[in-house]
Amino acid sequence: MNSVFLAMVVFAFVGAVTPGPVNLIATSTAAQFGKSTAAKHVLGASVAYALVVFITGNTLNSLVEWLPRIELAMQIVGSAFLSYLAYKIYTAPFGRLDIEDERHSSWLSGALVQLLNPKAWLVAMSGVSLYVVGQSEQQVWLWMYTLVSLIACLIGVGLWAVVGTMFTSQLQEQRKQLFFNRSMAIILLASVLMIWL
16 A cells, blocks of 8 residues: 555656646746735646546546456556656757736636646546556545645645746756756656556
8 A cells, every 4th residue: 555655646746746737827827926826826726636536536436347347458558648748758848938928817717727637637547547446445545546636736736836937947947947857757657667566
């Protein structure tokens, strides 16, 4: 249980902290409107992501109960997707992090962006297939993974918001952005490998 839980925490954190639309909007919001407005965005996005995880988990658990043979296939597909995502992050070219002109960001806009974020659904599905499906008490593991995802999202998206302009300016240097991307890719791949060991 400890290695699965540790892998789950690492996976959830990497999924939450790697660049994506929700994180970039959190950075932009913090830089333009301050911590209070950014905190609302972070809260909305985090609660919405926990909901995505829970919905995905219940859906996948139902499928596994109906078709027990798809469990291994789901774990393989989830691992393959995450390995591909790690590769894409590792090989991502240097790109300028442009701040969007965001007029207003609140918990509702953060939630909507997260609910419409394909990365959120794919990462949730991959995580559920790796850390919930096949566990002896799947509902307990789903609640645990949902809570871990909520906390990781609060921390991960919150990190982007808190650091705001400073973080954006640091990643304007190609060397630093490449180091960040490659570090996140290696950690993501390690979290996938930990589930199979």
